[in-house]
Amino acid sequence: MFRELVLGAAGAVVAVCTASAHVTLETREAAVGAPYKAVLRVPHGCEGAATIALRVRVPDGMIAVKPMPKPGWKVDTVSGKYPQAYSHFRNAKLTEGVTEISFTGGNLPDAFYDEFVFTGFIAGDLEAGKLLYFPVVQECEKGVHRWIEIPAAGKPASEYPEPAPALKLLPKM
Amino acid sequence: MTGRGRSVVACFIALVIALAHTGEACAHASLVKASPADGAVVPVAPQALSLTFNEPVSPLVIRLIGPDGASIVPRTVVGENNTVTVTAPANLQRGTHLLSWRVISADGHPVGGSLMFSIGAPSAQPAANADSRAERGVRTVLWAVKVVLYVGLFAGIGGAFFCAWIAEPVSRRRSEPWLLMLLTAGLIAAPASVALQGVDALDLPLSALAHKVSWETGLETSYGLTAIAAAFALFAGLFACVAESLRLARGLALLGLLGVGLALSLSGHASTAQPQLVSRPTLFLHAVCVAFWIGALLPLALGARDAAVRAALPAISELRRFSNAIVPVVVLLLLTGLWLAFVQLDRIEALWTTNYGQVLAGKLAAVIALFALAAANRYWLVPKFESSGGAAARPFAISIAFELVIALVILGLVALWRFTAPPRALAADASISVHIHGEKAMAEIEIERAKQRSPQASVLVLDGAFQPLAAKEVTLVLANPAAGIEPIRMNATRAGANGGARANTSTWRIGDLRIPVAGRWNLRVEILISDFEKRIIEDTVTLPRVP
Numbered sequence: 001m002f003r004e005l006v007l008g009a010a011g012a013v014v015a016v017c018t019a020s021a022h023v024t025l026e027t028r029e030a031a032v033g034a035p036y037k038a039v040l041r042v043p044h045g046c047e048g049a050a051t052i053a054l055r056v057r058v059p060d061g062m063i064a065v066k067p068m069p070k071p072g073w074k075v076d077t078v079s080g081k082y083p084q085a086y087s088h089f090r091n092a093k094l095t096e097g098v099t100e101i102s103f104t105g106g107n108l109p110d111a112f113y114d115e116f117v118f119t120g121f122i123a124g125d126l127e128a129g130k131l132l133y134f135p136v137v138q139e140c141e142k143g144v145h146r147w148i149e150i151p152a153a154g155k156p157a158s159e160y161p162e163p164a165p166a167l168k169l170l171p172k173m
Numbered sequence: 174m175t176g177r178g179r180s181v182v183a184c185f186i187a188l189v190i191a192l193a194h195t196g197e198a199c200a201h202a203s204l205v206k207a208s209p210a211d212g213a214v215v216p217v218a219p220q221a222l223s224l225t226f227n228e229p230v231s232p233l234v235i236r237l238i239g240p241d242g243a244s245i246v247p248r249t250v251v252g253e254n255n256t257v258t259v260t261a262p263a264n265l266q267r268g269t270h271l272l273s274w275r276v277i278s279a280d281g282h283p284v285g286g287s288l289m290f291s292i293g294a295p296s297a298q299p300a301a302n303a304d305s306r307a308e309r310g311v312r313t314v315l316w317a318v319k320v321v322l323y324v325g326l327f328a329g330i331g332g333a334f335f336c337a338w339i340a341e342p343v344s345r346r347r348s349e350p351w352l353l354m355l356l357t358a359g360l361i362a363a364p365a366s367v368a369l370q371g372v373d374a375l376d377l378p379l380s381a382l383a384h385k386v387s388w389e390t391g392l393e394t395s396y397g398l399t400a401i402a403a404a405f406a407l408f409a410g411l412f413a414c415v416a417e418s419l420r421l422a423r424g425l426a427l428l429g430l431l432g433v434g435l436a437l438s439l440s441g442h443a444s445t446a447q448p449q450l451v452s453r454p455t456l457f458l459h460a461v462c463v464a465f466w467i468g469a470l471l472p473l474a475l476g477a478r479d480a481a482v483r484a485a486l487p488a489i490s491e492l493r494r495f496s497n498a499i500v501p502v503v504v505l506l507l508l509t510g511l512w513l514a515f516v517q518l519d520r521i522e523a524l525w526t527t528n529y530g531q532v533l534a535g536k537l538a539a540v541i542a543l544f545a546l547a548a549a550n551r552y553w554l555v556p557k558f559e560s561s562g563g564a565a566a567r568p569f570a571i572s573i574a575f576e577l578v579i580a581l582v583i584l585g586l587v588a589l590w591r592f593t594a595p596p597r598a599l600a601a602d603a604s605i606s607v608h609i610h611g612e613k614a615m616a617e618i619e620i621e622r623a624k625q626r627s628p629q630a631s632v633l634v635l636d637g638a639f640q641p642l643a644a645k646e647v648t649l650v651l652a653n654p655a656a657g658i659e660p661i662r663m664n665a666t667r668a669g670a671n672g673g674a675r676a677n678t679s680t681w682r683i684g685d686l687r688i689p690v691a692g693r694w695n696l697r698v699e700i701l702i703s704d705f706e707k708r709i710i711e712d713t714v715t716l717p718r719v720p
Contacts, residue, residue, distance in 0.1 A: 048206075048227045146707065160709075
């Protein structure tokens with residue numbers, strides 16, 4: 001019992017801390033076939049330099065994406081064809097939409113924290129249990145962080161210095 | 174309480190502890206500034222080294238690895254606010270140093286890295302003749318062990334073959350203890366030479382013989398196969414000596430003799446000469462012939478010595494059989510030897526202008542002396558021995574003993590070849606190549622160790638189907654957890670970017686790649702394909718020291 005408790009607590013603490021050392025998603029689980037609000041948390045700049053741009057690649061299967069405007073930042077989107085048609089609601093299918101979002105022109109000092117938000121819909125075609133990765137490029141006044149590493153099968157994300165934020169897909173509600 | 178109930182309570186308590194923790198700031202400590210900076214060249218040894226992070230950290234392990242590969246853990250390390258200050262040990266050597274650091278931030282998340290700086294000037298690769306004393310020690314021992322192995326192979330197994338196929342039973346019994354001794358010595362030398370080969374390849378001191386990595390490296394080289402084949406051949410020879418039945422002894426001795434040829438043709442300079450399809454069988458035949466000849470000398474010498482005091486008849490009859498058999502063997506020996514010399518030397522001056530040629534010239538001189546002695550035996554001493562029996566046995570025995578000494582000199586010279594490169598191979602400088610691959614990418618890394626320069630590396634990146642991979646950035650990350658060295662990150666630059674007309678997007682260069690200690694390294698290649706796509710391949714590789 002004591003062992004279970006210590007292990008459980010240790011696991012929880014490690015999960016919380018390692019995750020927030022990087023750019024991460026605030027909500028890390030979502031059901032397929034449901035809307036999802038992605039909040040990207042940026043806890044620091046690049047080796048002390050202020051963040052001036054953040055670009056996100058929208059993962060395949062997250063559709064109908066809309067970024068939330070952000071005062072002090074210019075928000076742009078890149079749209080394109082999805083690799084396949086995804087089911088949205090009832091019989092509606094989506095074949096194209098936003099594939100990339102960029103927040104530029106702002107200035108987030110290393111000593112400050114900020115969040116970058118967009119919403120969308122997790123297509124019901126996706127398989128529950130899998131992880132959906134949101135590669136993020138963080139550009140600073142000097143230097144860049146690419147949160148784009150996707151762990152190899154069987155390796156934990158904590159072994160990578162710059163893992164991509166991940167969303168765990170839950171079964172349809 | 175049931176098992177399930179217990180886990181529920183455990184989970185609940187764990188959750189409470191975890192939630193209590195989320196209140197704490199969990200941030201990522203990253204190195205903001207270092208003094209001396211990564212890659213800096215400072216005129217004099219710094220008094221202190223400092224590492225500044227973006228948040229308060231506590232130092233865990235700081236390690237300094239000097240140009241000679243020695244690792245120091247500085248005693249005075251102070252963490253204050255965001256800066257870790259290390260009091261530099263007194264009298265740091267000139268050359269390139271590696272500072273490996275591991276710190277922990279407030280959240281308990283450890284972070285590590287390494288940086289390099291040089292005092293005076295970056296270390297250059299030592300000139301070839303500036304071998305350290307440790308290196309000479311390793312090489313002398315390796316040479317001696319190889320001579321013992323060769324004596325075991327040629328005199329031991331060759332002797333066992335002579336005893337089984339040519340000698341009289343009385344001669345067999347007489348030679349047996351001698352042969353067993355040589356074969357056993359060879360069996361001890363075979364594994365020892367593997368470890369020494371590893372120590373030499375990794376450029377380690379003799380004390381590293383006990384380390385696993387020396388053995389692994391020795392076995393991984395082509396010499397590992399030679400040593401294994403040699404050990405099998407030596408065992409066959411050993412059993413041939415003690416076998417009761419003559420047929421079994423003959424079979425085992427033949428197996429041993431062929432094993433000698435196999436062992437020698439599996440590695441070494443000559444076996445790798447082109448065309449290998451010719452070089453390897455030639456070397457095989459050469460080695461088998463040598464073993465046949467040298468192996469006969471010891472039993473013959475013992476027989477002649479005894480013939481001086483006892484019945485000469487058995488010695489004479491086995492000598493006749495040997496004289497008949499040796500003629501085609503010598504012809505084959507000469508032909509194969511000439512061919513091998515021809516392949517290895519690209520020009521005749523190489524005989525005196527290169528180390529390899531000098532050893533070959535010495536060997537040729539010794540071989541000529543051996544032939545002269547053998548001819549004198551055959552045409553003058555042997556007929557006398559045959560006609561007048563025991564009375565002429567003594568000069569014959571002395572002559573054969575001389576032949577044995579010359580044979581030993583030849584083996585000693587041949588063992589020297591390990592330390593020279595044939596003229597045909599001298600053009601290519603010593604370089605290390607590593608291949609690592611993953612499902613979606615692979616990389617060929619070539620580390621060039623040009624003399625008097627900083628070591629350079631070239632990295633060729635390919636996709637899973639061996640096609641060149643166009644990359645935006647390539648980063649090499651080297652870490653050696655066993656030696657306590659945190660990841661060293663090196664960004665590659667595009668080869669040919671500075672004016673090369675044939676700018677190739679898949680070949681990358683690293684201007685100054687150093688491997689501070691020999692051993693097993695975790696090597697990771699990060700290939701950035703596009704803004705959002707990075708392919709990572711990694712492997713554990715054995716690397717020698719590249720200071």
